[in-house]
Amino acid sequence: MMDQTPWGPFSSLDRTDRDLAHEILKWDKHQVLEGMVVERAFDQMLEHAASESNGDLQLLDLETFVVRSPNARSPPVAFVWLRGTQPGQRRYLDALAKVFTVYHLELINDDFHASRWDSKHLTPRRPLADLVREIGRKPRYQAVAQDVKDETRQNTAIWGFLAEALSTEQIWTQLVIPRLLVNFLLQPFFIGTWNLDRICLFREELWMLELKHKFPMGSGANFGLNDGELRMMRFMSDAGLRPAHMIIVKPVRDITVKPMYLFNNRQLRERAAVIGVEMTRQKIDLIERKPLRTSAKHTTITGAGTVGFRELPVSIFSRLGNYGEEGRKISPEILKLLTGDKLEQASGKWLGELAQAAPTAPWR
Known part of the structure; x- marks a missing residue:
């Protein structure tokens, strides 16, 4: 059984073809590509923090889909697809196995193979295509609605940043293969799919980082948190990881604003607050007790239907700085968050002042 994609069998795709990579990325809604830009922004902050941590912070190079x-x-x-060999990987897989059925993915001869993971042994490898047809449903391939695929915004994300920041090999390994994996090799066979943004090891403790680029709702006192993402935080906590939520707050409260200002508009960049919170069990309990609300269709992965979310108070976050600050200023604050040191509390008033002061000049 072969893994099929709209561009042919997965194993047949030319991973030196940059144009094909861009075409595949544009299958998704523009917000997915813009999310990749934002994740690179977070990676820059996290990598700088790791370099200043005396070896305490290590970022794990892997992909996790639940x-x-x-x-x-x-x-x-x-x-879980491990892109290399690093300390902490076995501990991560063992932790996940406390709450999930875990399969370790390997890319062998240009095809994914899977083996069941438990703390004692791996089951024999088998093609992922065979496994998902055995444990999943009959595949249902969903198209992405055209009204959430703004080609100008897609091209801006690709040519304005991703194509310059990453080599062809990195674009395929870091971006394209994970999107093919979720869109065509996994999601069609299951109901509900979640990607865990970043996993890291800090002072021998595993952390899951949920990364977002958004602005508060309504009066500015709350963000929205996808209910599925909240459940993933609960699962991670139950597995023994420490979940945290970090946000780059948009200084212009408009969903049409593209994230490229993070790299080409100094004035806006200096108004983009960076905030974070460790989502302890107490905080997760607090958010789970809030009413479940329904989001607009553009927030779903295909641009159709709805997603449930709950309110996440701005006041539970700590200030980490603003994205325009040099790494030497924001890195210590990220490390303090992971250490549990006291940080200055974020507030809707503070974010409102940054938003009100944001320039109204054109941005890209």
């Missing part, structure tokens, strides 16, 4: 099991009585299933 899906619901078709059997309602079975735990969710986690698929």
Whole structure:
């Protein structure tokens, strides 16, 4: 059984073809590509923090996708692709196995193979295409709505940053293959798919970082938090990881604003607050008790339907700085967040002052 994509079998795709990479990326809605730009912005901050941590902070180079099991009585299933060999990987897989059925993915001869992971042994490898057809449902391939695929915004994300920041090999390994994996090799076979943004090791403790670029809702006192993402934080906490949520706050409260200002507009960059919070079990409990609300269709992965979310108070976050500050200023604050040191509290008033002062000149 082969893994099929709209561009041919997965194993047949030319991973030296930059144009093909860009075409595949543009299958997704423009917000997915813009999210890749934002994740690179976070990576720059995290890499600088790691370089200043005396070896305390290590970023794990991996991808994790969690899906619901078709059997309602079975735990969710986690698929983990390790792109290299690093300390902490086995501990991470062991931790996930406390709450999920875990499969370790390997890219062998240009195809994904999977082996069931538990703390004692790996089951024999088998093609991922065979496994998902055995444990999943009959595949349902969903198209992405055209009204959430703004080609200008897609091209801006690709040519304005990603194509220059990453080599062809990096574009395929870091961006294209994960999107092919979720869109065509996993998601069609399951109901509900979540990607864990970043996993890191800090002073021998595993952390899951949820990274976002958004602005507060309404009066500015709350953000929205996808209910599925909140559940992932709960699972991570139950697995023994420490989940944290970090946000680059948009200084212009308009969903049409593209993230490229993070790199080419100094005035806006200096108004983009960076905030963070460790999502302890107490905080997760607090948010789970809030009413479940329904988001607009543009927030879903295909631009159709709705997603449930809950309010996340700005006041539970700490100030880490602003994106325009030099790494030497913001890195210590990130490390303090992970250490548990006291930080200055964020507030809706502070974010409002940054937003009100943001220039109204054109941005890209």
